[in-house]
Amino acid sequence: MANKSLFASVFGKYSPGTDATNREGAVAYAYEPKHQLAQLAATGTLNDAFYASAETQLADVLAVAQKVDPVFLAKAALYARKRGAMKDMPALLTAYLTVADSDLAVSVFNRTIDNGRMLRNFVQIMRSGAVGRKSLGSRPKRLVKQWLENATIEQLIRASTGNDPSLADIVKMVHPKPASSERQAFYAWLIGRPYDVEALPTQLKEFELWKSDIGRQLPDVPFQWLTSYDLTAKRWVLLAERMGWQALRMNLNTLARNGAFGVKGATDMVAARLEDADAIKRARIMPYQLLMALNAAGDGVPLKVQAALEIALEKSLANVPVMEGNVVVAPDVSWSMQSAVTGHRIGATTAVKCVDVAALVGAAVLRRNPSATLMPFEERVVSVDLDPFARVAVNAKRLSDLGGGGTNVSAPLKLLNKRQADVDLVIIVSDNESWIDDTRYGSTETMKQWQKLKSRNPKAKLVCIDLQPYGTTQAKERKDILNVGGFSDAVFDTIARFASDEEKHDWVTEIEELEV
Structure with missing residues (x-):
């Protein structure tokens, strides 16, 4: 008998050879630098993930940031903040821009650093030395100073909640110039120096009076300032x-x-x-x-x-598209998907797991496309019978409870091929760390099975939603394959465009279309 590995099927022959290994040591395809940066920006949280530590994520971001044009880096920061609703990554990329291209940093600063928490994130990252400097430096210092000087009193008061660094720490660093006696009194109050009580903003005067007599009317200040006091039920309302x-x-x-x-x-x-x-x-x-x-x-x-x-x-799922044709959605419910979707950090670990997000995507697509085929998988496709008209939360819970086993991303495609199914769109939601179906030579099993499916369904498209920033995929990017990362509803916009466009419109192109 001829060597089976050498004389593989025609479907493997026309699939691209792999060029990387994933975190499980199985063959995979590496994202090109722009796509890797986009993936990190949309899914990286700088916390410990299942396969990568926070330190690894940071190193990966800084390494790939040096490989891309600063303009794309600026656009990735904007996408992560405005479309992906991320926090740490946009602040990190903006901080890196102050070193790589300070003019671009000026252009995007107010759009990525758009509230007090983001300002604290930015200053913390700059002072850490992670991007190459351990102090703010003259231009970043001026950007922070201008943020403070342009903010309203209400914005400054809201920004006063939070530490490491606190707003008081930041004020001491950059010394904003108060444009009024009110601001002068506010800054003095904030950093613990003598101040003119009469010049304080009304909210702060009321707060100081209330602290001496909590029976007074509740002051209009951030609620976090008041929760340590003994409040009645009506005041909690x-x-x-x-x-x-x-x-x-x-x-x-x-x-x-x-x-x-x-x-x-x-x-x-x-x-x-x-x-x-x-x-x-x-x-x-x-x-x-x-x-x-x-x-x-x-x-x-x-x-x-x-x-x-x-x-x-x-x-919140209004952006989930209604898609024509035969749609298959395959959420990964394997063991690695049991990790927290935003990673692990002591005191700040979300209770939501990757499998919860994958299940939510599956349930949402099913709700908007009731005729869709649902194929949750781990080592194999797991059988589950869901009512497409049931509440999304109910179906998501049933799917997430299926978790366990190794990861086999090709399993849904293999079963579709076994069934000789007619397919127009397949959506796989995973961390992409497939290893059960590892192959020693040629392409991944996912690409082989996809090529086989395409021989029956030449117009079919594959979407791989990646929930973790590990830098590889099981499906090589090309005209009929979209790799997109993240867990915000912006992903659904991208899928809708890809599913409906005749011409290939990939995720990186979508980011590049943003205006800096």
Whole structure:
């Protein structure tokens, strides 16, 4: 008998040879530098992931940043912040730009560093020495100073919440020039120096008076400043009215513990705020964050409020496209997908796992495309019967509970080929660390199986959604294959364009179209 490895099938022959190995040591395809940077920007959280430490992610970002044009790096930072709703990566890329191309750093700074938390992230990264300098330097210092001087008093007060560094630390570093007696008093109050009480912003005067007599009217300051005090249930309701949408979503159990939902009208008010479509859009909420809130809601959170979270989840998935033809969606439910989607960091680890996000994508696509075929997989495709018209959260929970086993990205394609299925679009959601189907020679098994499927379905397209920043894929990028990373709803926009466009429009091109 002839050598089977040497004389492989025609489907393997026309598939591209691999050029890398993944974190499991199995063959894979390396992303080209621009795509790798985009992947890191959209999925990297600078926390410990299943296969890579935070230090590895940082090293990977800095290494690939040196290989791409600074203009693309600036666009990747903008995409990560504005479309991907990321925090640490846009701050890191902006900090790197201050070294690589300070003019570009000036151009993107106010768009990536768009609130107090982002400002603190940027300053922390600059001072760490990670991008090549251990101080802000003259131009970055001027950018931070201008941010402070251009911010409104309300923005500065909101930015005063948070540490490492605190806003007070930043003010001491850059010495912003106060344009009014009010700002002068605010800065002095912030850094603990003598100040003119009468010149303080109204909110701070009220706060200082309230601290000496908490029976007074609740001051209009960030709610975090007040939560350590002994507040009545009615006052907790007032805080619920004032806090931002994201803070409300994250503090439902706190409101329940403090009796807020026992106050007449509080449940209706909170539910109405959570369902507000405009507020959801402004908050740039990621669908998985709503799933996290649903999973975390305790018994004390009223059912009406939990139902409002489900409604908000459905609204946050409005970008999931309705796609023509035979659609297959395959979420990875293997063991590595049990890791936290934003990585592990002591005191800041999300309860949402990669498998939860993959399951959410699968359930959302099924909801918008009821005739789609669902093929969750690990070492093999796992059989599951879901009602496409059931609530997205319910189906996502059933899918995520399937988790376990090794990773075999080619399994759904192999089963489709066995069934001789007619397919127009396949969407695989994974961390791409396939190893069960590892091959010693030629292309990955995923590419072999895809080539076989394409021989029956020449117009079929494959989308691989990558949830982790590991730098390789099982499917080589080409006209009929899209690799896209991230866990925001921006991914659905990209899929919709790819599925409908006659011409290839890849993810990198989408980022390059952004204006710096």
